[in-house]
Amino acid sequence: MSLEAIETISAAEENARTKKREAAAAAKKMIADAEEQGKKIVEAARERATSELSEQNRRAQEKTREEALELARNTENRKAAMLVKAESRADRAINIVVERIVSG
Secondary structure, eight states, X not given: OOHHHHHHHHHHHHHHHHXXXXXXXXXXXXXXXXXXXXXXXXXXXXXXXXXXHHHXXXXXXXXXXXXXXXXXXXXXXXXXXXXXXXXXXXXXXXHHHHHHHHHO
8 A cells, every 4th residue: 555545544544533622522412412401401491390289289279268258157147037936926926925925
């Protein structure tokens, strides 16, 4: 083989090694970038999920509070109705007792 052919082969081999190193470095950078992007996506999803959970919790508490207030209002209404009935019955009972005492 001539010296020129050996030099051409050596240059080609060196060029191939350089390209291989560059490709490996590029691949490492792509992997690092992908991992960083993945971490950002996961963190954004975590923040969004936390925010949604907080909002759902707030809505659930508000709904529970409204239902408790409605239950309290209904209970007060029933209590008032029962008191009116009880007073009416007490008045009738008093009238009956007085009538029997007077008539008896």
